[in-house]
Amino acid sequence: MAAELSPIDKAKFAAAKRAVDFVEDGMKLGLGTGSTAAFMVRCLGERVRSEGLRVQGVPTSNRTAELARQLGIPVITLDEAKWLDLTIDGADEVDPQLNLIKGGGAALLQEKIVATASERMIVIADAAKDVPQLGAFPLPVEVIPFGWQTTQLLIGQVLEGLDVGGRETTLRRAGDQPLRTDENNYILDLHLGRIGNPRQLALMLNQIPGVVENGLFIEICDTVIFGHDDGRVTLRDIAGGASQEGRVDLARADTIFAGLGE
Numbered sequence: 001m002a003a004e005l006s007p008i009d010k011a012k013f014a015a016a017k018r019a020v021d022f023v024e025d026g027m028k029l030g031l032g033t034g035s036t037a038a039f040m041v042r043c044l045g046e047r048v049r050s051e052g053l054r055v056q057g058v059p060t061s062n063r064t065a066e067l068a069r070q071l072g073i074p075v076i077t078l079d080e081a082k083w084l085d086l087t088i089d090g091a092d093e094v095d096p097q098l099n100l101i102k103g104g105g106a107a108l109l110q111e112k113i114v115a116t117a118s119e120r121m122i123v124i125a126d127a128a129k130d131v132p133q134l135g136a137f138p139l140p141v142e143v144i145p146f147g148w149q150t151t152q153l154l155i156g157q158v159l160e161g162l163d164v165g166g167r168e169t170t171l172r173r174a175g176d177q178p179l180r181t182d183e184n185n186y187i188l189d190l191h192l193g194r195i196g197n198p199r200q201l202a203l204m205l206n207q208i209p210g211v212v213e214n215g216l217f218i219e220i221c222d223t224v225i226f227g228h229d230d231g232r233v234t235l236r237d238i239a240g241g242a243s244q245e246g247r248v249d250l251a252r253a254d255t256i257f258a259g260l261g262e
């Protein structure tokens, strides 16, 4: 018997379930990383099993690749796919222009490459991630381990001249060691509080030698689906003006999790 989902997981499930409705037979898909994206991969796996949906997925992390394989979703590399129809991924914050902070799960590098190679990016998130301005969530920056402390100083210098709320940067750790990304790099988290000009910051960070990529996704997301814990979903599209409302049957969550034997 499946355990009841927590309110936040119901919100994540609702967004994920709605997003998977956009998947069509034959699509090449970017599969995001994180707890919300994991719900999406499970919902996709259910469609593959129950409808015989034929898709190929490019995972954005080792853990998403493992989950997709377990669920019977065919996995290919981005080099094999080259271009994707749709990427569905989570985010840590979404602003009114659908700019994002990503990388809370340290997967921002592959996520940005995959999303950029996609015709469309749909972001799925619980409604608490809908923010008027980016920056309360610490901005992840992936850096090369060689000389990382010098890179950190250079990031500090760049931040001096910018419109941000704070300037502290910290090395992300896993226990007593620096956390390693799937590419074996480090993550510096920038505690900015408020980012006045996300585009300028994203460009300037990527000018610094040692910075591989930053977690600001500017004009990459096309559609965002916010989920609520009562099953309501709100869709916001970069092209369309007004948001659309809908509802997801939360009872389906039990079917999916029972089907997985969880």
Ligand SMILES: O=C[C@H](O)[C@H](O)[C@H](O)COP(=O)(O)O
Pocket: 032, 033, 034, 035, 036, 037, 089, 090, 091, 092, 101, 102, 103, 104, 105, 106, 107, 108, 111
């Ligand atoms: O590196 C991780 C990703 O950018 C995630 O998509 C992001 O951190 C959101 O994760 P979650 O859905 O677990 O909140």
